[in-house]
Amino acid sequence: MQNRIKGSDHMCFGCSERNPIGFKLKFTMDGDICRTEFTAGEEHQGWNGYMHGGLIAAILDETMAWWLWLKDISIMTVEMTIRYSLGVPVHTRLRVESWCEEEKRGKLFHMAGQIILPDGKVAAKARAKFMKIDPAQF
Numbered sequence: 553m554q555n556r557i558k559g560s561d562h563m564c565f566g567c568s569e570r571n572p573i574g575f576k577l578k579f580t581m582d583g584d585i586c587r588t589e590f591t592a593g594e595e596h597q598g599w600n601g602y603m604h605g606g607l608i609a610a611i612l613d614e615t616m617a618w619w620l621w622l623k624d625i626s627i628m629t630v631e632m633t634i635r636y637s638l639g640v641p642v643h644t645r646l647r648v649e650s651w652c653e654e655e656k657r658g659k660l661f662h663m664a665g666q667i668i669l670p671d672g673k674v675a676a677k678a679r680a681k682f683m684k685i686d687p688a689q690f
């Protein structure tokens with residue numbers, strides 16, 4: 553990897569505006585919660601009508617990472633688990649949020665995130681660890 557952190561020409565699948573097949577997510581901080589919204593299309597399906605679980609994981613990963621990024625903390629995901637509770641239908645506005653549960657020695661961050669359906673039900677919840685990295689090395 554090159555040092556892309558300082559540039560605006562990155563191709564991050566989750567958030568780059570330049571990536572033609574990416575999610576192009578935009579994030580805001582609302583108090584201590586990082587938020588984004590997303591509507592899955594046909595191309596994001598696993599089972600017919602429902603979003604692919606790996607893509608659900610990618611959105612949750614990105615949303616947790618951005619909680620840290622918005623605080624100028626450069627990190628990489630080092631562990632993640634997901635509980636998939638309900639199918640995530642396509643063509644449906646999803647709310648996604650993330651927050652920090654614990655910070656260990658300023659180096660390891662225990663994060664959580666969830667995808668919320670329009671009726672308020674949590675369809676998937678993630679817990680993940682992110683490790684602080686030196687962006688100059690990437």
Ligand SMILES: CCCCC/C=C\C/C=C\C/C=C\C/C=C/CCCC(=O)SCCNC(=O)CCNC(=O)[C@H](O)C(C)(C)COP(=O)(O)OP(=O)(O)OC[C@H]1O[C@@H](n2cnc3c(N)ncnc32)[C@H](O)[C@@H]1OP(=O)(O)O
Nearest residue numbers: 556557562564613614617618621628629630631681683685
């Ligand atoms: C956030 C988006 C920002 C985008 C902003 C826009 C522009 C920026 C431009 C470009 C960037 C674009 C996108 C970035 C996107 C992010 C997307 C979401 C995030 C990801 O998708 S990111 C990809 C997946 N991710 C990886 O590709 C990680 C691969 N990995 C490594 O590259 C190494 O692993 C590394 C460098 C992380 C660490 O390597 P290392 O050698 O420095 O560390 P080491 O292993 O020695 O561990 C040190 C201490 O942590 C403990 N430790 C380790 N793992 C642990 C665990 N799981 N739980 C508890 N403790 C753990 C050890 O036990 C030890 O503990 P102790 O110090 O006590 O001995």
